[in-house]
Amino acid sequence: MRINIAMKNIFILLSVILGCLFSGLVSAQQNVWPRTFQNADGSITTIPSQPKRILSTAVTVTGTLLAIDAPVIASAATTQSTFFEQWRKLAELRQVKKLWPAGSVDLESVYVEQPDLIVVSMIGADSARDQIPLLQAIAPTILVDYSDQTWQSLAQQLGLATGLEEQAERTIHNFEQWTKQVRDVLDLPKGRANIVSYHGPGVVNAVAKAQSAHAQLLQSVGVVLEEPDPAWQAGSIVHRDFLRIHYEHLTQLQAETTFLITMTDQQAQAFLHDPILKNLPSIQRKQVYGLGENSFRIDLFSAREIINSLLRRFAGEQAQSLVMP
Structure with missing residues (x-):
């Protein structure tokens, strides 16, 4: 038994030493120039x-x-x-x-x-x-x-x-x-959500794909995404992040919640009160939310703003300490 314990201690010591050596090697490689x-x-x-x-x-x-x-x-x-x-x-x-x-x-x-x-x-x-x-x-x-x-x-x-x-x-x-902590405290609406770049009738609108930065961010905190139908594609140019669609195809969305990029909740009222879209499940449930005016491009700072908005909207008072400055 003592031999086994001794061998275990030696193994742990060697692991620590090798870990330190490897860490030092990585640091040295990082500092190599050119x-x-x-x-x-x-x-x-x-x-x-x-x-x-x-x-x-x-x-x-x-x-x-x-x-x-x-x-x-x-x-x-x-x-x-x-x-x-x-x-x-x-x-x-x-x-x-x-x-x-x-x-x-x-x-x-x-x-x-x-x-x-x-x-x-x-x-x-x-x-x-x-x-x-x-x-x-x-x-x-x-x-x-x-x-x-x-x-x-x-x-x-x-x-x-x-x-x-x-x-x-x-x-x-x-x-x-941080996003893992946020995921644990959010009480999100039931069902799926879509992410829409809404511009109204007469122009091309867009719906986020699963591989988009916006979708990956929301999925990281527990949002279940509704993906757009590829058949809705408007034009021949295919984009990785959003599917560009004609306005009429917005009426075919089925998710219970809609998040709108580059819009505040106040600006989202235009979508919420669009008469052509009035039968959308998200509008029927009044679960339409803006992701914020700075949500067009996702970087660390806009991602923080978006997650903060979800915390304020879908988390309890005790969880507000997770809001990032």
């Missing part, structure tokens, strides 16, 4: 040293850079020349300089900022992909695609490029632990 980064188009960028002055040409990516405490010195803005409201104050606190509005790259301002890493989005209104050869002449330039992944996956990619892998993993871990 390193290579595989871009979204398959090309490779060599980053000679850990970046200290990062310039983001894509406002959508900037939020995730801020979430992992990357040293962002400047960023492109939205088409309205603003930062996203969910992280605007943090950007101001960190003195992130606002550059051009999305769609109009100013190379001279890039030169002035003297970045040591430039981040470009592969697609979207904030993409500066066409300017990559010119940007590469200024500093190492990486290309990422935020359209086909969650903010967590994007954070891991950016962590690799910036040497902030540990910060990225810590941010993701803390968020996911």
Whole structure:
């Protein structure tokens, strides 16, 4: 018996030692420079040293850079020349300089900022992909695609490029632990829910697919999703996250609850009182909720806002301590 106990103690000790050695090896690998980064188009960028002055040409990516405490010195803005409201104050606190509005790259301002890493989005209104050869002449330039992944996956990619892998993993871990706690206290409406980008009659509307960032976020706290019928597809262009549909197909939704992106509860009244949609189960039950004005793009900060809104709406008073600042 004593021999078995001794062997067990030795095994535990060896496990601890090996764990420490492995941890140290991982840390050492994370601090090795130069390193290579595989871009979204398959090309490779060599980053000679850990970046200290990062310039983001894509406002959508900037939020995730801020979430992992990357040293962002400047960023492109939205088409309205603003930062996203969910992280605007943090950007101001960190003195992130606002550059051009999305769609109009100013190379001279890039030169002035003297970045040591430039981040470009592969697609979207904030993409500066066409300017990559010119940007590469200024500093190492990486290309990422935020359209086909969650903010967590994007954070891991950016962590690799910036040497902030540990910060990225810590941010993701803390968020996911929080959502697990939230899931345990939410008293969600019975049945399924759909997520709709509502624009009314005469234009294309959209319904979230299961693999969309919005759907994955809500499913992580217990929401059961109603997926749109692929046959409703409007046009030939297929998107990964949302199914674009004609307005009339909204009448075929069956879920008991509807969540509306980019809308407050007050703005959601337009959907709730749409006479053509009055027979929808969610409208009949008056279970139509806005996900908030900042819910168009999901990053750490907008995800927090959405989960906070669910806590305030579907959790008891004692659970309000889980609301994140």
